[in-house]
Amino acid sequence: xxxxxxxxxxxxxxxxxxxxxxxxxxxxxxxxxxxxxxxxxxxxxxxxxxxxxxxxxxxxxxxxxxxxxxxxxxxxxxxxxxxxxxxxxxxxxxxxxxxxxxxxxxxxxxxxxxxxxxxxxxxxxxxxxxxxxxxxxxxxxxxxxxxxxxxxxxxxxxxxxxxxxxxxxxxxxxxxxxxxxxxxxxxxxxxxxxxxxxxxxxx
Amino acid sequence: xxxxxxxxxxxxxxxxxxxxxxxxxxxxxxxxxxxxxxxxxxxxxxxxxxxxxxxxxxxxxxxxxxxxxxxxxxxxxxxxxxxxxxxxxxxxxxxxxxxxxxxxxxxxxxxxxxxxxxxxxxxxxxxxxxxxxxxxxxxxxxxxxxxxxxxxxxxxxxxxxxxxxxxxxxxxxxxxxxxxxxxxxxxxxxxxxxxxxxxxxxx
Amino acid sequence: xxxxxxxxxxxxxxxxxxxxxxxxxxxxxxxxxxxxxxxxxxxxxxxxxxxxxxxxxxxxxxxxxxxxxxxxxxxxxxxxxxxxxxxxxxxxxxxxxxxxxxxxxxxxxxxxxxxxxxxxxxxxxxxxxxxxxxxxxxxxxxxxxxxxxxxxxxxxxxxxxxxxxxxxxxxxxxxxxxxxxxxxxxxxxxxxxxxxxxxxxxx
Numbered sequence: 001x002x003x004x005x006x007x008x009x010x011x012x013x014x015x016x017x018x019x020x021x022x023x024x025x026x027x028x029x030x031x032x033x034x035x036x037x038x039x040x041x042x043x044x045x046x047x048x049x050x051x052x053x054x055x056x057x058x059x060x061x062x063x064x065x066x067x068x069x070x071x072x073x074x075x076x077x078x079x080x081x082x083x084x085x086x087x088x089x090x091x092x093x094x095x096x097x098x099x100x101x102x103x104x105x106x107x108x109x110x111x112x113x114x115x116x117x118x119x120x121x122x123x124x125x126x127x128x129x130x131x132x133x134x135x136x137x138x139x140x141x142x143x144x145x146x147x148x149x150x151x152x153x154x155x156x157x158x159x160x161x162x163x164x165x166x167x168x169x170x171x172x173x174x175x176x177x178x179x180x181x182x183x184x185x186x187x188x189x190x191x192x193x194x195x196x197x198x199x200x201x202x203x
Numbered sequence: 204x205x206x207x208x209x210x211x212x213x214x215x216x217x218x219x220x221x222x223x224x225x226x227x228x229x230x231x232x233x234x235x236x237x238x239x240x241x242x243x244x245x246x247x248x249x250x251x252x253x254x255x256x257x258x259x260x261x262x263x264x265x266x267x268x269x270x271x272x273x274x275x276x277x278x279x280x281x282x283x284x285x286x287x288x289x290x291x292x293x294x295x296x297x298x299x300x301x302x303x304x305x306x307x308x309x310x311x312x313x314x315x316x317x318x319x320x321x322x323x324x325x326x327x328x329x330x331x332x333x334x335x336x337x338x339x340x341x342x343x344x345x346x347x348x349x350x351x352x353x354x355x356x357x358x359x360x361x362x363x364x365x366x367x368x369x370x371x372x373x374x375x376x377x378x379x380x381x382x383x384x385x386x387x388x389x390x391x392x393x394x395x396x397x398x399x400x401x402x403x404x405x406x
Numbered sequence: 407x408x409x410x411x412x413x414x415x416x417x418x419x420x421x422x423x424x425x426x427x428x429x430x431x432x433x434x435x436x437x438x439x440x441x442x443x444x445x446x447x448x449x450x451x452x453x454x455x456x457x458x459x460x461x462x463x464x465x466x467x468x469x470x471x472x473x474x475x476x477x478x479x480x481x482x483x484x485x486x487x488x489x490x491x492x493x494x495x496x497x498x499x500x501x502x503x504x505x506x507x508x509x510x511x512x513x514x515x516x517x518x519x520x521x522x523x524x525x526x527x528x529x530x531x532x533x534x535x536x537x538x539x540x541x542x543x544x545x546x547x548x549x550x551x552x553x554x555x556x557x558x559x560x561x562x563x564x565x566x567x568x569x570x571x572x573x574x575x576x577x578x579x580x581x582x583x584x585x586x587x588x589x590x591x592x593x594x595x596x597x598x599x600x601x602x603x604x605x606x607x608x609x
Contacts, residue, residue: 022347030354031347045253050451052460054255059320117465131542136334138343140544144428144437151436225550233557234550248456257458262523339537341546 007044008067010099015040015068017092018133019075024089025137029076035133036072037065040096043129047104047121051111093130093142094185098178101126101153105160105177106170115161122157123150126181148188156181210247211270213302218243218271220295221336222278227292228340232279238336239275240268243299246332250307250324254314296333296345297388301381304329304356308363308380309373318364325360326353329384351391359384413450414473416505421446421474423498424539425481430495431543435482441539442478443471446502449535453510453527457517499536499548500591504584507532507559511566511583512576521567528563529556532587554594562587 018039022032041058048056058064104125108118127143127150134141143149156177163173221242225235244261251259261267307328311321330346330353337344346352359380366376424445428438447464454462464470510531514524533549533556540547549555562583569579 025343027347030352034347034353049252049455050461050465052255052458055253055316055320055324059253059323060317062319065323113461114466116468117461120465120471121461135338135541136344136347138341138544140431141542144433144440144542149436150440228546230550233555237549237556252455255458258456258519258523258527262456262526263520265522268526338541339547339550341544 007099007103008063010096010103011040011064011067012071013092013099014043014096014129015071016075017089017096017130019072020079020089020092021133021137022072023075023079029073032076033069033072035136036075037068038136039129039133040068040071041065041129042132043100043104043125043127046128047107047125050121050124051108051113053111090189091186094182094189097126097130097149097153097185098156098181100129101156101181102160102174102177105157106164106174109161109164115165118164119154119157119161122160123153126153126156148184152181152184152188155184210302210306211266213299213306214243214267214270215274216295216302217246217299217332218274219278220292220299220333222275223282223292223295224336224340225275226278226282232276235279236272236275238339239278240271241339242332242336243271243274244268244332245335246303246307246328246330249331250310250328253324253327254311254316256314293392294389297385297392300329300333300352300356300388301359301384303332304359304384305363305377305380308360309367309377312364312367318368321367322357322360322364325363326356329356329359351387355384355387355391358387413505413509414469416502416509417446417470417473418477419498419505420449420502420535421477422481423495423502423536425478426485426495426498427539427543428478429481429485435479438482439475439478441542442481443474444542445535445539446474446477447471447535448538449506449510449531449533452534453513453531456527456530457514457519459517496595497592500588500595503532503536503555503559503591504562504587506535507562507587508566508580508583511563512570512580515567515570521571524570525560525563525567528566529559532559532562554590558587558590558594561590 015036019032019036021039022035027035041064044064045056045058048054048058101122103122105118105122107125108121109115113121127141131141131143159177159180160170160173163177164170218239222235222239224242225238230238244267247267248259248261251257251261304325306325308321308325310328311324312318316324330344334344334346362380362383363373363376366380367373421442425438425442427445428441433441447470450470451462451464454460454464507528509528511524511528513531514527515521519527533547537547537549565583565586566576566579569583570576
């Protein structure tokens with residue numbers, strides 16, 4: 001119940017991030033909706049393909065599609081009132097990342113995946129949709145660029161797995177993990193706090 | 204039988220669209236063949252991965268590979284006689300889309316997928332190969348650019364699903380759905396009939 | 407045992423090729439590690455998804471991740487001592503290709519795939535990781551560009567399958583196949599030995 005509700009919030013956040021990025025790239029309304037769907041449902045679909053859940057949840061639960069597609073439509077029409085789109089994409093992306101990593105990790109644990117695999121599946125769930133969004137718009141994925149990204153996802157996934165190992169209730173652990181991810185991402189963005197870059201190379 | 208024959212025609216059409224795009228991008232003969240294979244077999248492989256068909260049909264049925272690879276070779280050698288390649292890519296892409304969406308939807312229904320999921324799987328089957336083609340050549344996928352594309356796929360998938368629900372014979376419904384998709388795409392291309400683009404943004 | 411050891415060597419080679427490419431693209435340390443992981447584990451993950459192995463081996467065997475991630479870290483810090491990076495990427499890519507194609511083909515045969523499908527799965531295992539690396543860095547994949555690449559993978563896969571059909575020991579056949587692939591790739595690179603490119607086109 002909690003997981004399902006959080007997943008819908010995460011879907012809306014990622015759908016909005018995909019839709020805003022698509023609007024910025026001057027795609028038409030259908031392109032915006034397709035990118036909203038891909039960003040929002042891509043991570044969970046990759047998760048289900050990896051875990052052998054056929055067909056993936058995104059393809060059989062219409063609320064997922066309705067929320068993602070509806071968010072895409074709303075962004076298409078409402079975006080002129082959105083002031084700072086670049087910042088909005090990054091904020092929404094952080095929220096989506098936080099919710100998807102913990103949701104994906106919890107889903108993997110519920111399906112019996114070992115802790116180690118659950119971490120990786122959770123990270124993939126969170127990173128996959130945004131990576132597809134960036135690939136489709138021909139940008140090098142956020143996760144590979146200069147901000148703390150993969151490490152925030154890792155921290156959140158580890159929190160969920162450790163909490164599960166300790167027998168703590170998911171209703172407590174998942175929000176803590178999500179908040180940590182969002183907080184780390186926003187800190188990294190607002191303080192321009194990056195991972196070190198390997199030294200300059202000869203071309 | 205009808206489905207299998209139509210699928211081979213769709214494979215040849217998509218293979219040709221991938222091969223022509225690869226020739227335009229100045230790839231070598233093997234690159235052209237690989238792109239023909241990816242474009243032609245990618246959508247069906249994604250479909251089988253989503254539906255849990257292991258290994259995917261494209262990997263166990265050699266006629267699929269022979270038709271796709273053979274088409275790639277033929278395009279490699281015969282292309283100088285092709286006059287208008289840009290137009291040819293778009294036309295072949297439309298034919299492939301029409302055949303793959305209805306074929307994918309029918310396959311999903313035959314495997315017991317609910318109507319809603321069958322629509323999505325059918326659309327993915329049709330859109331997947333072309334999206335891979337464009338990604339590999341570093342173009343923003345056709346489906347996201349300014350022409351009616353996803354909506355044509357949706358219309359064809361819905362026709363197949365509704366026909367299936369009404370108990371109409373697939374031999375009737377699939378060609379109608381395919382023709383509708385091809386017609387919508389060609390109309391959109393030839394009349395420059397696009398979906399609305401969200402209003403201009405501040406950078 | 408032999409297969410497992412070879413697979414770890416191949417993982418390290420591909421991880422290094424991904425990491426060096428990421429360093430060249432000026433990614434940060436985490437980006438370098440993520441690209442090392444994707445390049446090293448992407449092909450095997452695609453193989454397992456195609457063959458229906460859930461969850462994929464890369465997600466449940468921590469040595470794979472440790473080797474790939476560790477190689478990424480080492481390259482991040484040690485790269486200034488690496489003199490000719492462009493050449494290093496291509497050499498490591500050839501070694502990874504050789505080991506992954508034969509390993510993937512052997513795995514598919516061991517899981518009961520027919521010879522024809524085993525060839526394709528093996529080629530995909532070898533080509534997939536490098537293709538993901540190039541896609542993520544927004545380059546047209548090596549496999550599609552002007553050097554002999556797919557054909558080298560095909561030759562190696564056929565050697566493994568024919569050896570398997572003849573009942574020869576895998577410990578003999580796999581190294582021969584790998585060496586053939588690496589040799590073909592290096593020959594193609596060092597002699598600038600390319601496949602023919604279809605003739606010049608109008609616009």
